[in-house]
Amino acid sequence: MAFEAMGYDLDTEQNRAIAAQAIIKQLRQAILTAPATFARVSPHLRFNVSIEIQGLNGRQGRLVSVWQIDQNREVPRLVTNWLAVYQDSAYSTMKATLYDQIQTLVNLQSDFSDRTISKGAIGTIVECYTVPEEGYAVDLKIPEPSLVGGSTYENVILYPDQFIVIPQPAEITAS
Secondary structure, three states: OHHHHOOOOOOOHHHHHHHHHHHHHHHHHHHOOOOEEEEEOOOOEEEEEEEEEEOOOOOEEEEEEEEEEOOOOOOOEEEEEEEEEOOOOHHHHOOOOOOOEEEEOOOEEOOOOOOEEOOOOEEEEEEEEOOOOOEEEEEEEEEOOOOOOOEEEEEEEEOHHHEEEOOOOOOOOOO
């Protein structure tokens, strides 16, 4: 289990409460500045918020929390969360990194609709996974001329052979 891999003892109710409080403390500290990614509408608005957390044993992980805004409500509520514990060196060998721009090489089936997403779609990596295998959560921009702004977004899981990373120009800094 991911929380145990980060040094939390979950064998008793008291220990689970201690672990929960430690995670909640880190979530509260990071939630106000962490970017939220749109997850879906129907019938409620849902957003994912990902934060880096550190376990009692010093291991790092990414806590993904799902927040929902119910109809006729203004305040989001926590729906669920999960934790991906980083392998010690796995991220150094991955094809892409968080927030890389990518272009798909294959047609994809949407996870949330019957839409087929044509190859060549452009997106941004919003999550990186090493377990059970290398994979990426990607927000893809889909042209939709009938919408204000002309596009919609789909969140999909991609494997390394399904996309290329779009090279970004080097950042210029003043000296």
